[in-house]
Amino acid sequence: MKTNKPYPLRPIALAIITLTALAGCNDETTYIEQPKQSQAPAKQMRAVFTDYQDAIDTLDSTEFGQVTDQMASSRQAVDRMYLDKLEAVDRSALSDEDKIYFDTFQFDRNIAIRGASLPNPRFGNFAIPITHFYNYIDWNATTAGAEQESADDYHKHIQVVREFTAWTNNLHSQYAMGIVDQARLPKILANRLIESTEKALAIDTDPYGLLRLGLKDIRQHSDQYDSSFIAEYEKAVDDAANAVSGLVDFLKTDYVDGARGVGSEEDTNIGWGDLPNGQAWYQWQLDRNSTTGKPAMALSQLGEDLVADAKAEMIRVAELVASKRGATLQAKWREADGTFSTRTFNLRDSNGNINLNEFFDYLNTEQFFFGRDGKNVSGTEFAERCKTASSQSACEAALVDYNTFKTDANDVVAKYFKPIKTDYTIVPIPANRELYDGVGSYGGNEFNLNTNPDYSLQKWNVSTLLLHEAAPGHHFQNAYSIEYPPADKPDYIQNVWYTAYAEGWALYTEWLGLEMGIYGELNNNGKPTFVNATGMCKLDLDYTTFQGGIYTDAEECNALQYFGSLNEAQLRNMRLAVDTGIHAKGWSIKQAQNYMDQNSALGDGDIESESYRYAAYVGQAVSYKSGYLVIKDMLEKAQGELGGQFEWAAFHDQLLKYGDQPMEVVETSIENWIKTQQ
Incomplete structure (x- = not known):
């Protein structure tokens, strides 16, 4: 017999609900339960890791994750809470091995808190803005449309299909917000995203066939399912396809209209630095990716210096090739218009020095x-x-x-x-x-x-x-x-990833x-x-x-x-x-x-x-x-x-x-x- 008695929440869930409810308030007083000092520091640290993972899972248990400014702020509140908990642990009492885990968790929380403190904090997530190179539309559609191993699996998987629809609709709204706050992809990248998405999701004549692979399998084994479930699954897949179709249509029209540039490779100011607050966001991206803290201009100068140094060894290789084959070589070359010609390559200039650009071209015949x-x-x-x-x-x-x-x-x-x-x-x-x-x-x-x-x-x-x-x-x-x-x-460390x-x-x-x-x-x-x-x-x-x-x-x-x-x-x-x-x-x-x-x-x-x-x-x-x-x-x-x-x-x-x-x-x-x- 059903009752209306509320399901008892775990203590961690109550803590997160309270914490995130306060995330937008002006009251900066936060009461944090400190680790029990009777516990060994190594165990205290591992408890922080485990509770943090539970907190994040409680905050967002969806298949594909919720990417909004509000979710970013809520995650920041959780990050601050558990950074404080970690720093209450006596690091000096840890082994060298455990100090690695301590420092890694500390770095993660600090970089995440920084990102969520910037305007448009949804950008502090790998999934926003989606581009052709990290195309979560394609990847998540692959998960949603995938064939399952059994009828029971399909009955569970229908919820994944529905969550994909919700995720896509939310993504649509995030891109719409990008128009309002002038933080959208340049036209050249938006067009490439559209093109790669359409190609990835299409199978044969069905533009969203990738989403229908599981449904196709169900239809081929229709004797294993009630007709009502098949109809229900069809509707879930149709909703998902319609959501993607709506997103793609929006990207092709409203989103691309007014985006930076004309969609040409000559378009300048297409980088993040050209967005509102873009230079600060870009430095955060550099810090997150390099994990070294070097500023953009220092990295730029380092790159140019290293480029110049590498050419000396390239010349040494070219010298050897010229000594074996002669300074003048001929090979088949593809012209810019796609035609072919037999081209002559002069590996040495009039002074007898190696011409690296000619050598580079020769190696691309x-x-x-x-x-x-x-x-x-x-x-x-x-x-x-x-x-x-x-x-x-x-x-x-x-x-x-x-x-x-x-x-x-x-x-x-x-x-x-x-x-x-x-x-x-x-x-x-x-x-x-x-x-x-x-x-x-x-x-x-x-x-x-x-x-x-x-x-x-x-x-x-x-x-x-x-x-x-x-x-x-x-x-x-x-x-x-x-x-x-x-x-x-710790389990937490097994899941971290640094480029x-x-x-x-x-x-x-x-x-x-x-x-x-x-x-x-x-x-x-x-x-x-x-x-x-x-x-x-x-x-x-x-x-x-x-x-x-x-x-x-x-x-x-x-x-x-x-x-x-x-x-x-x-x-x-x-x-x-x-x-x-x-x-x-x-x-x-x-x-x-x-x-x-x-x-x-x-x-x-x-x-x-x-x-x-x-x-x-x-x-x-x-x-x-x-x-x-x-x-x-x-x-x-x-x-x-x-x-x-x-x-x-x-x-x-x-x-x-x-x-x-x-x-x-x-x-x-x-x-x-x-x-x-x-």
């Missing part, structure tokens, strides 16, 4: 791209896997090379790490995502490789991209924290390829000699056929694979300048593209996707080099202070086993570790 080199590759062991890609031949050729180097890399990295049992798979990015995703990514033990002939990396990038995304890059980073976790790692740490590590592993001899033995300056290498360029290979015959011998192969490492490092150098250029200095996307073209050998497709990425994914690009520099500094500090006691595996163990951390916490962690080794 058709022979260096899978699927554009005139080779037809088919019938490999990857044929079935490549059916999702836009170019079957390009995909198979790329997967053959990347998997060959995967075997080599696994053998080499074993000397620098504890054994990693978890394997990874190299999979092509699906055709419908190739034009919007980057050149590669990692997730769920999968190295996702873009094999589109126009949006993929050149053949001379195989080594560095695999080192970055897989072993010992993101895959080791992910697998290591799972296989070698600390004994009492500077994750991408700084991956960039560090690109550099580690030099130390591991991937490109050859090192000279006295720590630079590869291109001989006796441990990587993919073996002495016994047939270089008339390997990768389409683009190398004269193993030495040139190593030199160009090393150039790939240099070029990717240069990309991260340029990101410091380009991200700050767009969002702090008012650069256009075209200016960013020209800067990358003049200072690297990135392909046109790569430059296009990267420039749009920086405009859309605000501040994230600076995290790579920022994180790398901290790790490299800590490595040099450890080697200098430990001398012969330094062990690679032990150093990497300390870096990886705790998982993601802010870089300022990494510094403290490694410094404390060094003391314990002496």
Whole structure:
């Protein structure tokens, strides 16, 4: 028998309701229950973490999260409450390991509180504003429309579909508010968001087919369901599709009308710095992503200095190629209008000096791209896997090379790490995502490789991209924290994520390829000699056929694979300048593209996707080099202070086993570790 007796609320729920109700009041007096001092500090800290997670779950238990200014303010109240609770714990009484967790939680709360204190605090969430690069419309629609395993699962999942509709309608209202407060995406990014959303959600002739996959499955097994439930599920899916349709129509009309620029790559002032209070917001984004606290202009100058320094090594590689092939080369070149010609490349100028721009262009001729080199590759062991890609031949050729180097890399990295049992798979990015995703990514033990002939990396990038995304890059980073976790790692810490740490590590592993001899033995300056290498360029290979015959011998192969490492490092150098250029200095996307073209050998497709990425994914690009520099500094500090006691595996163990951390916490962690080794 039902009664009207209210369900008893947990104490944490009562606390949050009271706290958030007061969040908008002027009374600044807040009564916070302090941790019981009879409890050990380590237990006090873990109790704070657990209660914080419970508080956030109580505040917002929806599938996709509520993104509003009001929710941001409520979360800030919770953040302040638990920051106070944490700081009541005696940090000095914690172990070095627990201090890592303490400092990480403290950093999180401080950066979140700052963001929620700025105008339009909904921007302090990764999901706002959604762009083509982080398209939550696509991702959340994938979750809402997904097939379920059983009838019982579908009866539960209908609520997820309804929550997606509510989330979409709320997103619609947030974008409408952006018009009112003059804080909306520039036209060029809004158009790209619309285009990517429509392509991602469409299946065959149904523009919102992605949302109907589960419904289609129910209809195919209609004997397992009541007709009333099928009708109910149909309505829920139709409501979701109508909500997305309404949002897209709104973006195409009211939202784009009056947005910044005309939708051209020449549009300036498209960055966050041009929004109301935009420079303050941009600095917050930089601090959140880099976790180093460096101001925008300092990061910009650092980037430009590093870009200039990297060119000396690029010239050394060009000198070797010129010595083997001559200073004047000819190769097939794609013109801007899509036609092809045989172009002559003069690697030296009239004074005999290397012309880097000519060398960059030479390395972007058709022979260096899978699927554009005139080779037809088919019938490999990857044929079935490549059916999702836009170019079957390009995909198979790329997967053959990347998997060959995967075997080599696994053998080499074993000397620098504890054994990693978890394997990874190299999979092509699906055709419908190739034009919007980057050149590669990692997730769920999968190295996702873009094999589109126009949006993929050149053949001379195989080594560095695999080192970055897989072993010992993101895959080791992910697998290591799972296989070698600390004994009492709090649940909260297992769920944190920092771009500077994750991408700084991956960039560090690109550099580690030099130390591991991937490109050859090192000279006295720590630079590869291109001989006796441990990587993919073996002495016994047939270089008339390997990768389409683009190398004269193993030495040139190593030199160009090393150039790939240099070029990717240069990309991260340029990101410091380009991200700050767009969002702090008012650069256009075209200016960013020209800067990358003049200072690297990135392909046109790569430059296009990267420039749009920086405009859309605000501040994230600076995290790579920022994180790398901290790790490299800590490595040099450890080697200098430990001398012969330094062990690679032990150093990497300390870096990886705790998982993601802010870089300022990494510094403290490694410094404390060094003391314990002496």
